[in-house]
Every structure is written in C-alpha cells, then in structure tokens.
Amino acid sequence: MLRLVVLALVAFMTLPTVVVIAVSFNPTAILSFPPAGFSWRWYVNVLTYPQFQRAALNSLLVTGGAVALALPIGTLAALALERGRLRAPNLWAALLLSPLVVPGVAAGLGFLILAAAAGLLRSRVVLIVAHVALVLPFVVRSVWVSVKNLDPTLERAAASLGATPWRIFFRVTLPLLRPGLFAALLFAVVVSANEFVVSLFISNRVTEILPVAMFSYVVNYTDPTIAALSSLFILTTFVLVWLADRYLGLGRVFLQH
Amino acid sequence: MAKTVVELQGCTREYGPVRAVDALDLAVLEGEFLSLLGPSGCGKTTTLNLIAGFVDPTAGRILIDGEDVTGRPAHLRGLGVVFQSYALFPHLTVFENVAFGLRERRVSGAEIDRKVAEALALVRLEGRERQRPAELSGGMQQRVALARALVYRPRVLLLDEPLAALDRKLREEMRDELRAIQRSVGITTVFVTHDQAEALGLSDRIAVMSHGRIEQLGAPREVYERPATRFVADFIGASTVLRGTARGADRVALGGAATVQVAVGRALRAGEELDLAIRPERLRLAAGPGDNVVEARIEGLVYQGAQTELTARLGDGQRMLVFVVEPAPMPLAVGQTVHFHLPADAFMLLARAGASA
Numbered sequence: 269m270l271r272l273v274v275l276a277l278v279a280f281m282t283l284p285t286v287v288v289i290a291v292s293f294n295p296t297a298i299l300s301f302p303p304a305g306f307s308w309r310w311y312v313n314v315l316t317y318p319q320f321q322r323a324a325l326n327s328l329l330v331t332g333g334a335v336a337l338a339l340p341i342g343t344l345a346a347l348a349l350e351r352g353r354l355r356a357p358n359l360w361a362a363l364l365l366s367p368l369v370v371p372g373v374a375a376g377l378g379f380l381i382l383a384a385a386a387g388l389l390r391s392r393v394v395l396i397v398a399h400v401a402l403v404l405p406f407v408v409r410s411v412w413v414s415v416k417n418l419d420p421t422l423e424r425a426a427a428s429l430g431a432t433p434w435r436i437f438f439r440v441t442l443p444l445l446r447p448g449l450f451a452a453l454l455f456a457v458v459v460s461a462n463e464f465v466v467s468l469f470i471s472n473r474v475t476e477i478l479p480v481a482m483f484s485y486v487v488n489y490t491d492p493t494i495a496a497l498s499s500l501f502i503l504t505t506f507v508l509v510w511l512a513d514r515y516l517g518l519g520r521v522f523l524q525h
Numbered sequence: 526m527a528k529t530v531v532e533l534q535g536c537t538r539e540y541g542p543v544r545a546v547d548a549l550d551l552a553v554l555e556g557e558f559l560s561l562l563g564p565s566g567c568g569k570t571t572t573l574n575l576i577a578g579f580v581d582p583t584a585g586r587i588l589i590d591g592e593d594v595t596g597r598p599a600h601l602r603g604l605g606v607v608f609q610s611y612a613l614f615p616h617l618t619v620f621e622n623v624a625f626g627l628r629e630r631r632v633s634g635a636e637i638d639r640k641v642a643e644a645l646a647l648v649r650l651e652g653r654e655r656q657r658p659a660e661l662s663g664g665m666q667q668r669v670a671l672a673r674a675l676v677y678r679p680r681v682l683l684l685d686e687p688l689a690a691l692d693r694k695l696r697e698e699m700r701d702e703l704r705a706i707q708r709s710v711g712i713t714t715v716f717v718t719h720d721q722a723e724a725l726g727l728s729d730r731i732a733v734m735s736h737g738r739i740e741q742l743g744a745p746r747e748v749y750e751r752p753a754t755r756f757v758a759d760f761i762g763a764s765t766v767l768r769g770t771a772r773g774a775d776r777v778a779l780g781g782a783a784t785v786q787v788a789v790g791r792a793l794r795a796g797e798e799l800d801l802a803i804r805p806e807r808l809r810l811a812a813g814p815g816d817n818v819v820e821a822r823i824e825g826l827v828y829q830g831a832q833t834e835l836t837a838r839l840g841d842g843q844r845m846l847v848f849v850v851e852p853a854p855m856p857l858a859v860g861q862t863v864h865f866h867l868p869a870d871a872f873m874l875l876a877r878a879g880a881s882a
Contacts, residue, residue: 421612424579427599428606428683429673430629436600439625443616 285502292495299490310496320497322474323481329392330467330477331460334399338456339449341400342407346448347441349408350415365405372465375402380469394470395477399460406455414448454512458505527554529591530713531576531681536585537737538571545571547737548585553681553715558707560716560724563734564760569717572734573683576715578602589680600629605674605712609686611666613658619645619669620654626677644676647706664695671703675710682707684716688723700726721761725749733757751790755875758802765805765845766875771797775869780841783819785867789874800875805834805846807871810854811864821845823861833857837865 287301294300295307314320345364354360367375375398383394418441426436442449464479471480478501486494531553538546546568553559561569574580575587578599587595594602605626613622623641632640645651648668658666667687674682687703688696704727707714718724724731725745732742733756741753752758755766769777771793778784779801787793787801811818821837824844828851835847835857847865849857857863 419610419612421608421610422614424577424599425606425608425612426614426625427579428577428602428604429626430600430603430677431625432600435629440614446616 288495289499289502291492292499294492294495297491299492299495310492311500313491313493314497314500317485317493319473319481319485320478323476323478326392326395326471326475327461327477330395330399331457333392333396334403334460335453335456337396338400338403338407339452342404342452343411343445343449345404345408346411346415349412364408367401368405376466376469379466383470389470390472390475392475395467395475398466398470399463402463402466403456403459406459407452410452410455411445411448413451414445418444450512454508457508461505462501527556529553530555530589531715532588532591533572533575534586534588536572536575536582536587538568538575538580539583544737546575546582549737549739551732551739551742553713554730556711556713557729558704558714558716558727560718560728560731561734562718562721562724562731562761564719567734568737569719569734570685571737573685573715573717576681577604577606577683603679604681604683605677605679606683607667607670607674607685607687609689611658611663611670611690613666613669613673615658617657618654619650619656619658619661622658622669623673623676625673630677632677640676641672644672647675647710648672648702663691664699667691667699668702671706675706675712678712680713682712682714684714686717686719689718689720696723703727725761731761733760735760750873752802752873753876755800755802758873758875763805763846763848764802764873767801767803767839767843767845769799769801771795771799777801777872779819780839780843783839785817785819785872786869787872787874788869789872791874798877800877802873802875803845803867803871804873805848806832806850807868808845808847809866809868810849811866813864815864815866817867817869818864819867820862820864823857823859823863826857826859837863 290303291299291301292310293306293308294303295305295309348354349357349361349364379394379398380389383389383391386394388394422440422444423436426440427433431439462479463477464483467477467480468483471477476484478497482494482497529552531551533549533551536546536549536551537544549568549572551572561572563569571580575582578594578597578601581596585595586593589602589604614625617625620641623644624637627637627640641654642651645654648671650665650668650672653661653665653669658669661669667690670687684703688699691699700723716724716727725748728745730743731745731748733740733748735756741748741757743751748757749761752761752764758764758766767779769779772778772784773795774792775786775788776784777787777793777799789801793799814820819839821839823835823837825834825836827834830851832851833849833853835849837845837847839845845865855863
C-alpha cells in the first residue's frame with residue numbers, strides 16, 4: 269500500500285518531465301503525446317537557431333557573473349550574521365532572505381525602473397545584478413549552516429600557532445565552509461539558470477537569457493524545438509546534481525543540520 | 526631565584542557586570558609547571574586566555590620575558606596552546622596539523638619533515654602522519670594537539686583542561702605522559718584544571734583561584750597541608766573546619782567539646798576566635814579518653830573498600846569528617862560514641878574573612 273503511494277507520488281512528480289522528453293523526439297512539427305516516431309531534428313534545430321545560441325551565451329555570462337559575485341558576498345554576509353555582533357541579527361537575516369518572498373513580477377518591475385533610471389537597460393550588468401539579488405538568499409542560507417557548525421576554537425588554535433587573521437580565513441575557515449559553499453554554488457547556478465520572470469522585465473533581444481528566449485520562441489512557434497531545449501536543460505541540471513552528489517556529498521550538506 | 530617568564534600585573538577582565546578576573550597578580554617562573562586550579566567560573570580559563578591573547582584585559586598589564594604584550598594579538602605571542610576539545614583541524618592530516626605552526630613560521634620543507642617527525646616521536650605517534658584527526662582515538666588526538674603546540678618550541682605552553690575530555694584510565698595515563706614530556710622538554714607550562722588530584726600530581730606550584738582572584742599560591746604539599754583559607758581547605762582534598770577559642774599560645778577550646786593542643790606555626794592570643802581545618806585522614810580512632818582526644822557520636826558510615834568515610838558529631842554539635850583505613854581497628858555502627866585522636870600538627874589555621882592569619 270505504502271509502496272503504491274510512493275510510486276504514485278513519483279509518477280506524479282516525474283510525469284511532466286517524461287512527457288516533455290518524449291515529445292522532443294516527435295518527428296512531426298506539433299506538440300503531441302504520445303510521439304508519432306523518433307527524430308533528432310528538433311535537437312538540431314535547437315543547436316542551430318541563432319537566437320538560442322546568443323541566449324545560451326548570455327545565460328553563461330549572467331549566471332557565471334552572478335554566481336561569482338554572490339558566493340563571496342553571501343559568504344561574508346553569513347559570517348557577519350553569525351559572528352558580526354549585529355544589533356538586530358534577526359532583522360538582517362530577514363532582509364537578506366527576503367527576495368524569497370517578493371513576487372517575481374514586483375522584483376522585475378523594481379529592477380526595470382532602477383535600470384532605466386541608471387541608463388543600463390541595454391546592458392547585461394542589470395541582469396547580473398538582479399540575479400545576484402535573487403540567488404543571494406540561497407547562498408546565505410547554505411553557507412550560514414556551515415558557519416554555525418564551525419568551531420571557533422579552531423580559529424583560536426590557528427591564531428595561537430602564529431596564523432594572521434587572513435591566513436586563518438584561508439587555511440581554516442574557508443576549507444571548513446566547503447560543504448556549505450558547494451551547496452550554495454549548486455543552488456545559485458540552478459536558480460539563476462532557470463530564472464525567468466525578473467529577467468523578462470530587464471532584458472531585450474540582445475541580452476535575453478535562455479528561459480526568456482524559450483518563452484519568446486513558444487509565443488511564436490509551437491513545434492517540439494522547445495521540448496528538445498527543455499530536455500537539454502533537464503539533462504544538464506540532472507548531471508550537475510548527480511556530480512555534486514557523487515563528488516561533494518550533497519546528502520551530507522543537507523543532513524548536517 | 527628562577528627568572529619570571531610570564532607576569533600578570535593587576536589584570537582585570539570584565540564581561541558586562543561580571544568580573545571574571547579581578548586585579549590578578551601572577552608570576553610564572555622559567556621551566557615550572559604551574560596549575561590554575563579552581564571550580565568552574567573562578568576565572569582560571571579567562572586567565573589563560575589573557576596570557577594567550579584570546580581576550581584582552583580591561584585593566585592591568587601582561588608581560589612575557591619582561592616585555593609588555595598587553596593588546597598584542599595571539600598570533601604574535603609565540604605561545605603553544607592545547608585545548609580541552611583538542612581543536613585539531615579536521616580537514617588536515619596529522620602531519621599537516623603538527624606542521625601548521627612551522628608553515629606559519631616559513632620553515633623550510635626539509636626542516637618541517639624533521640621537526641614534525643621529532644614531535645610525533647615525542648608523543649609516540651609515529652606512522653600516523655597521513656591519518657585524519659577523526660580516525661584517531663581521543664587520547665591520540667590529544668597527543669597530536671600536544672605535538673602541534675610543542676613542535677615550534679614555544680616560549681610557554683598553555684594547557685586548557687587538556688585531560689578533561691578523556692575517560693578516567695586514559696586520563697591518568699596521559700597525566701603521567703604529559704608530566705614526563707613537560708620535564709624532558711623543560712618548557713614553562715601553565716595548566717588550567719578543576720581537578721585537584723591532577724593539579725597536586727602534576728604541578729610545581731598551584732594557584733588556587735576563586736572569584737577571579739588567587740586564594741593561595743604554593744607548592745602542592747604546601748597548599749594541601751597549609752591551606753591559607755577556608756575555600757582552599759574545602760576545595761583541595763576533604764576537610765572539616767572546627768571553630769574554637771584560644772585558651773593559650775597553643776591551646777584551643779573546641780566549642781564545649783574539649784580543649785586540645787595545636788601546632789599551627791604561630792602563637793595564639795588567649796580569647797582569639799579561630800577556624801581550624803583538619804584533614805579526615807589525620808584523625809585516628811582512639812581506645813579511650815586522653816590528650817587531644819575528643820568524643821563524638823557516629824552519624825554516617827560509607828564503606829569505600831580501602832577506607833570508610835565516617836561523619837561524627839562532637840558534643841557541641843560541630844560535625845567532623847573522618848577517613849578510617851580499612852580494616853577498622855574496631856567494629857563501627859551509626860549511633861555509637863567513639864573517641865578520636867587529633868594530632869596537634871594536623872590542625873590548619875584558616876584566615877578569617879576580614880582578619881589576617
């Protein structure tokens with residue numbers, strides 16, 4: 269009985285994915301299920317469509333830039349929250365985690381107005397800044413857990429052994445935060461790469477990232493190209509999570525609280 | 526007289542309204558093993574942290590080799606510290622843990638290999654270089670911590686309850702080993718502990734602390750046999766404190782119970798009110814009345830194998846603790862009236878609050 273419930277639940281959660289992957293191999297130009305045959309043509313279409321190529325490059329730049337900025341900022345924020353003797357630590361924590369509860373439309377509108385005021389509407393910089401704000405809560409959360417687990421005596425020990433505060437940070441603190449940093453990296457990449465609503469507000473044809481380009485495509489065409497691209501997206505995310513679990517021990521990251 | 530290595534001058538450390546260390550003066554001498562002994566909250570660990578540079582004093586000065594190091598950060602003090610929790614770096618191997626201080630001192634690779642091997646040999650951990658701390662037992666981890674703190678030949682070794690996390694048998698082994706290593710290296714050592722047996726067994730001198738102050742500083746035998754205050758008499762070993770009134774230079778009336786002769790190192794003034802401590806193992810069962818013999822009624826008996834712990838009440842209501850070595854010279858029972866001989870030199874005169882001893 270219990271096994272059946274679990275099976276139903278798994279089916280319910282994976283069915284949309286299975287359908288999308290199946291449709292992506294449909295040889296005809298309609299989004300129908302079950303597929304009428306097998307073909308790679310939509311995958312060829314994905315890889316040769318210029319707007320997707322441009323968007324993929326944008327995605328790489330935006331996600332790469334945002335993650336590169338959010339990781340150090342989030343790490344310092346997590347350290348400050350735990351160690352900084354802040355006046356109102358709970359308030360600071362709530363503010364840092366607040367983007368999680370702000371509707372995407374509101375955030376997008378806000379960034380749009382700010383970008384217009386700053387005259388940066390045609391720049392990818394706005395996208396990067398927005399993505400930093402959007403992934404920061406995930407980074408702070410993940411690193412914070414590792415900071416909480418860090419024994420301050422270890423840093424005292426390092427100081428007694430002659431290490432300067434900088435050396436302590438790089439030889440002791442940072443290596444011990446590694447599990448949290450890996451989790452943060454993974455979350456940040458996944459969140460940024462899949463972000464759509466806010467990015468839609470602040471990008472144009474030249475700067476748009478993949479999810480926005482996919483949306484634009486669906487608005488105009490209804491062939492399985494989009495299913496093929498979605499399948500690639502799913503595959504990439506799956507491989508990423510699998511690698512993280514395999515080499516970094518994702519289970520440890522989540523179970524260490 | 527030996528040279529002073531570490532000196533605290535009027536050091537005070539406040540945490541909000543709490544004065545953890547209160548105008549403390551202390552001089553640690555070259556090569557000695559000095560224990561800071563006291564109950565939790567007495568300020569012993571704060572005193573160690575002041576020396577290590579982990580906390581700064583709110584008042585007073587700290588000198589190392591005559592040089593004022595007050596306010597100097599821990600990493601510039603060149604001391605070795607061993608923590609109760611070991612505080613080994615979990616992401617580094619045993620070798621890298623021990624090498625940590627050498628790398629910070631930019632010692633060459635070959636020199637590091639040689640010194641780490643030496644330090645690990647000193648604590649008998651050869652062959653464990655490539656293991657992680659988590660793969661070692663508690664006792665081994667503590668030995669790694671000791672090697673890590675000794676490898677760069679620090680001026681002073683600071684030990685913060687290093688044995689407290691070990692189980693009893695291992696603790697005794699490590700205690701002997703610690704003493705042997707300290708002797709062979711000849712390093713000036715400050716040892717924080719709440720365990721009086723450890724302090725008595727290891728130290729050249731003991732500073733007994735209470736409420737951020739040193740109650741008494743002296744050799745183990747001196748502190749045990751001549752406790753300066755009631756606190757010291759209570760904290761180190763068991764003792765009974767009897768109130769009495771001097772009847773002459775060496776005669777004291779213990780309440781209404783009896784008058785006894787005492788030898789406390791000074792002449793008493795007749796009429797003086799006194800607190801006299803006596804160790805339970807110094808009292809002996811006596812066959813009957815005699816000189817320095819008191820009569821008491823047994824109130825409690827706890828058989829402990831090698832000895833029986835006995836509580837008895839004197840005629841005036843004062844209670845005494847007595848250890849009777851087994852087998853006892855006579856059968857004992859609660860409610861029985863017995864006689865105890867109190868040797869004159871077993872009495873220890875305690876300072877009374879507000880009066881000088």
